[in-house]
Amino acid sequence: MLILYDFGNSVCCQKVRITLVEKSLTWEARRVDLFKTEQYDPDYLKLNPKGVVPTLVHDGTPVIESTLICEYLDETFPDPPLMPSTPAERARMRLWSKFVDEGLFDGATELSFSAMFRERMRSMSPELREKRFRNVGDPRRTDRFKSTYEHGVHSPFVLHAIAAYERAFRLMEQTLAERGPWLLGKQPTLADINLMPFVARLAYLGLLGAWTDGRPRINAWWAMVQQWPSFRRGLHDLISEAEFAEMRTHGPKIRTDVERLVAGLRAS
Numbered sequence: 001m002l003i004l005y006d007f008g009n010s011v012c013c014q015k016v017r018i019t020l021v022e023k024s025l026t027w028e029a030r031r032v033d034l035f036k037t038e039q040y041d042p043d044y045l046k047l048n049p050k051g052v053v054p055t056l057v058h059d060g061t062p063v064i065e066s067t068l069i070c071e072y073l074d075e076t077f078p079d080p081p082l083m084p085s086t087p088a089e090r091a092r093m094r095l096w097s098k099f100v101d102e103g104l105f106d107g108a109t110e111l112s113f114s115a116m117f118r119e120r121m122r123s124m125s126p127e128l129r130e131k132r133f134r135n136v137g138d139p140r141r142t143d144r145f146k147s148t149y150e151h152g153v154h155s156p157f158v159l160h161a162i163a164a165y166e167r168a169f170r171l172m173e174q175t176l177a178e179r180g181p182w183l184l185g186k187q188p189t190l191a192d193i194n195l196m197p198f199v200a201r202l203a204y205l206g207l208l209g210a211w212t213d214g215r216p217r218i219n220a221w222w223a224m225v226q227q228w229p230s231f232r233r234g235l236h237d238l239i240s241e242a243e244f245a246e247m248r249t250h251g252p253k254i255r256t257d258v259e260r261l262v263a264g265l266r267a268s
């Protein structure tokens, strides 16, 4: 039995859901409301000591970290395979996981916070907000959250976010030109699945063009992703109309600033 502890429009949960759908697996979803700080409930922390979603529990065994969960699912349920068969190709695949885990995840969080979650945090009680900032004792995360909460798009962490996306997109355009249409060739792999939620988030906020204008291969990849059934069923179709509306409403508020910062990086 598969249980996924998750939360609505969370990019890390979306990676896992796309993988589950592509494998034709069924799972029980258990919602952990991040805005009610349910991720810090003692029972949940026993499963995921980092106090974050997602957590997969497979026949009683918890697996945490979305990149590791996706690899775990591929190893446990090998059809269809989502990892290449040679070590060299798997190393290539993991390069994209590293882009996500070492930059794009923070990137998507900072941009989403400065555009829309900041608004939701403002309506929290001060006690709940402080609890969220304190998290489970990761001061780096506290600094990021606080800075983006206070300064929005003018936080230095937003510039770091924009630069992380720019580094990834620069290599992505080149890689797709050399070996597309998917990142590792003819078939989608976890390299593509890892990136999908992070590109989708920019697109739904109305910000993607700042990076992808003049990058035709990424645009072709994104058009293909949007038609891919596992993306539709594992990500797009699971976003509620209220969540789409939130992204559509708040994304454009930071667009001019984001475009200016991206243009500066692309010109350098």
Ligand SMILES: N[C@@H](CCC(=O)N[C@@H](CS)C(=O)NCC(=O)O)C(=O)O
Pocket (backbone or CB within 6 Å): 010, 011, 012, 013, 034, 039, 051, 052, 053, 054, 064, 065, 066, 067, 101, 105, 132, 135
């Ligand atoms: N590296 C972790 C990151 C997990 C993570 O930070 N998830 C976010 C949601 S996308 C979360 O739970 N945040 C908790 C919070 O905002 O307090 C993974 O990939 O699973």
